[in-house]
Amino acid sequence: MIRFILTRLSLLIPTFIGITLVAFFLIRLVPGDPIETMAGERGIDAARHEQLKKEFGLDQPLLVQYGIYIGRVLQGDLGKSIVTRESVLTEFQNLFPATVELGVCAILFALVLGIPAGILAAVRRNSIFDHGVMGLSLTGYSMPIFWWGLILILLFSVQLGWTPVSGRIDVLYYIEPVTGFLLIDSLMSEEEGAFLSALEHLILPTIVLGTVPLAVIARMTRSAMLEVLGEDYIRTAKAKGLSRFRVIALHALRNAMIPVVTVIGLQVGVLFTGAILTETIFSWPGIGKWLIEAIFRRDYPVLQGGLLLVGAIVMSVNLLVDLTYGLINPRIRHTR
Amino acid sequence: MRAVDGVSLKLEEGEVLGVVGESGSGKSVTMLALMGLIPFPGRVKADKLAFNGRNLLTISDRERRKLTGKDVAMIFQEPTTSLNPSFTIGFQLTETLRLHEGMDRKAARRRAIELLEQVGIPSPESRLSAYPHQLSGGMNQRVMIAMAIACNPKLLIADEPTTALDVTIQAQILDLLMTLQKERNMALVMITHNMGVVADTAQRVMVMYAGQIMEERSAADLFASPQHPYTAALLAALPERSEGGRLATIPGVVPGLYDRPKGCLFSPRCAYATEHSRNVRPALRPWAGGQIRCHYPLGDPERDAHIKKDHLVGTEAAS
Numbered sequence: 001m002i003r004f005i006l007t008r009l010s011l012l013i014p015t016f017i018g019i020t021l022v023a024f025f026l027i028r029l030v031p032g033d034p035i036e037t038m039a040g041e042r043g044i045d046a047a048r049h050e051q052l053k054k055e056f057g058l059d060q061p062l063l064v065q066y067g068i069y070i071g072r073v074l075q076g077d078l079g080k081s082i083v084t085r086e087s088v089l090t091e092f093q094n095l096f097p098a099t100v101e102l103g104v105c106a107i108l109f110a111l112v113l114g115i116p117a118g119i120l121a122a123v124r125r126n127s128i129f130d131h132g133v134m135g136l137s138l139t140g141y142s143m144p145i146f147w148w149g150l151i152l153i154l155l156f157s158v159q160l161g162w163t164p165v166s167g168r169i170d171v172l173y174y175i176e177p178v179t180g181f182l183l184i185d186s187l188m189s190e191e192e193g194a195f196l197s198a199l200e201h202l203i204l205p206t207i208v209l210g211t212v213p214l215a216v217i218a219r220m221t222r223s224a225m226l227e228v229l230g231e232d233y234i235r236t237a238k239a240k241g242l243s244r245f246r247v248i249a250l251h252a253l254r255n256a257m258i259p260v261v262t263v264i265g266l267q268v269g270v271l272f273t274g275a276i277l278t279e280t281i282f283s284w285p286g287i288g289k290w291l292i293e294a295i296f297r298r299d300y301p302v303l304q305g306g307l308l309l310v311g312a313i314v315m316s317v318n319l320l321v322d323l324t325y326g327l328i329n330p331r332i333r334h335t336r
Numbered sequence: 337m338r339a340v341d342g343v344s345l346k347l348e349e350g351e352v353l354g355v356v357g358e359s360g361s362g363k364s365v366t367m368l369a370l371m372g373l374i375p376f377p378g379r380v381k382a383d384k385l386a387f388n389g390r391n392l393l394t395i396s397d398r399e400r401r402k403l404t405g406k407d408v409a410m411i412f413q414e415p416t417t418s419l420n421p422s423f424t425i426g427f428q429l430t431e432t433l434r435l436h437e438g439m440d441r442k443a444a445r446r447r448a449i450e451l452l453e454q455v456g457i458p459s460p461e462s463r464l465s466a467y468p469h470q471l472s473g474g475m476n477q478r479v480m481i482a483m484a485i486a487c488n489p490k491l492l493i494a495d496e497p498t499t500a501l502d503v504t505i506q507a508q509i510l511d512l513l514m515t516l517q518k519e520r521n522m523a524l525v526m527i528t529h530n531m532g533v534v535a536d537t538a539q540r541v542m543v544m545y546a547g548q549i550m551e552e553r554s555a556a557d558l559f560a561s562p563q564h565p566y567t568a569a570l571l572a573a574l575p576e577r578s579e580g581g582r583l584a585t586i587p588g589v590v591p592g593l594y595d596r597p598k599g600c601l602f603s604p605r606c607a608y609a610t611e612h613s614r615n616v617r618p619a620l621r622p623w624a625g626g627q628i629r630c631h632y633p634l635g636d637p638e639r640d641a642h643i644k645k646d647h648l649v650g651t652e653a654a655s
């Protein structure tokens with residue numbers, strides 16, 4: 001087990017080098033630099049431009065800049081935002097809970113709907129329900145997030161007025177961040193209506209972000225379930241006289257969940273990608289929106305540091321999932 | 337499509353019935369029907385399906401589940417895949433006890449240890465927390481047997497219980513089954529393709545072919561003087577009966593669901609097939625203290641005359 005974790009950890013090194021390379025050079029391929037962008041339409045005179053560049057170390061050759069950057073990262077220093085002069089890590093810590101809150105809600109939404117839908121589709125294979133679930137999940141999977149988000153806003157926020165258009169909570173409320181998770185903080189703040197407002201603001205982003213994972217989880221559950229239901233031990237379970245519910249919900253599901261858990265782990269990466277779009281559509285003050293803005297402002301340190309942190313989180317979650325995989329699958333636990 | 341057709345059988349308490357036939361002859365499907373385990377999308381249509389005086393066709397699913405696993409139990413060919421890989425032996429064993437006997441955790445555990453002892457598993461207590469993949473195939477089959485006899489079933493169906501096992505283990509498992517059968521006086525159905533296994537165990541034998549009963553009678557009579565050409569061919573394929581060290585094999589294969597011949601199902605492979613056999617499917621009829629499905633039973637004194645009259649054509653390969 002320890003050897004397994006060590007091998008996995010050693011695999012992280014090349015991945016991190018890859019992320020720094022991509023983040024560093026790709027953003028510098030985009031024309032313009034942070035100083036020009038900050039100056040905006042007013043422009044900036046050439047002498048001042050050079051001076052500022054020197055200040056931020058942007059006048060050095062690219063490779064030297066990269067070397068300095070890597071050196072700092074190794075010391076745990078992710079640098080400061082060029083735009084806000086805040087430390088990248090602090091900004092990340094402030095915004096991260098918002099993304100986690102949205103992500104957790106989205107994955108819960110996907111699990112709560114996706115697993116039962118997948119099970120039912122498998123149990124009633126080839127029924128109208130099965131075809132419906134599979135059709136919907138294919139649609140959900142191929143739906144462009146941007147378009148899907150706008151449609152939902154148009155329908156529920158603009159036409160019906162049921163949900164707010166954007167943000168995390170109504171501007172009326174000011175909630176002191178304690179945990180950073182608004183659902184929890186608003187409950188603790190005792191401000192009347194704050195919790196409901198936070199909840200309302202979460203609904204549409206959750207649906208938008210959770211749609212792709214929902215589609216994937218429903219499909220995966222169905223196919224894993226179908227495979228498991230044909231196994232010999234299911235016949236044994238039936239021959240024992242167990243109820244249909246127990247056969248499906250215990251004997252079949254326990255085995256069918258093994259591949260599904262892996263898929264859920266992989267969805268964490270997908271979730272971050274989706275969060276970038278979803279947060280932009282709904283002006284959700286999280287990591288996704290922060291990264292997009294960093295691109296627009298050519299805020300090199302934010303983008304480099306942010307991507308590195310996101311990468312680290314995705315990889316740790318995947319590692320964690322691989323470890324739990326052993327917990328639910330005794331065959332793996334014992335061969336390691 | 338009818339996978340199995342026109343099967344009728346009766347089993348007395350404490351009797352051992354051997355069900356033989358090559359693979360694809362519908363032996364297992366018949367028994368799965370009794371257990372209510374026909375795989376999707378199959379269905380069972382029968383005039384009568386009764387157990388212990390209760391009609392299995394009319395009782396509810398719930399009542400039926402009270403019988404299966406308790407009064408009627410089954411063990412399968414592949415012990416290792418027949419046990420759930422995600423649960424311990426102990427969990428799978430006590431599950432039945434708690435469901436059917438209403439035992440609490442402790443009582444079920446005690447009984448589980450007893451059962452494992454009875455089926456000859458060493459240090460049973462420590463095996464309770466083992467997973468199926470940690471045990472050998474033979475051990476797993478013992479666990480399956482322990483599970484099956486947990487609630488003292490009146491009928492145990494063993495579907496090729498030794499086929500997937502190592503040759504050295506096969507005899508041990510058969511011995512165990514026979515001992516348990518005698519001790520508990522339970523009825524046992526031994527499904528197998530191996531005539532030798534039947535000879536060692538069964539009191540009565542049912543020979544199946546392509547989903548139909550071909551012959552059925554007491555084991556002693558059947559082995560002494562087989563009446564059906566298919567039975568005779570199966571017996572001739574036994575190593576101890578082979579002449580000159582060569583194994584007789586039956587040419588051809590069991591017809592599938594969609595290519596069943598018009599007349600007698602065995603006619604394409606039967607050495608005694610006539611024009612009549614090819615065209616008219618024989619009915620199952622009482623014969624020599626049992627039943628038979630053949631126009632020309634081997635013990636029929638007028639057999640030669642009948643065959644002559646109906647024009648012998650022999651096997652398809654030969655004709």
Ligand code: SF4
Binds near residue numbers: 565601604613614
């Ligand atoms: S009916 Fe004819 S073909 Fe069929 S088993 Fe008897 S002899 Fe052979």
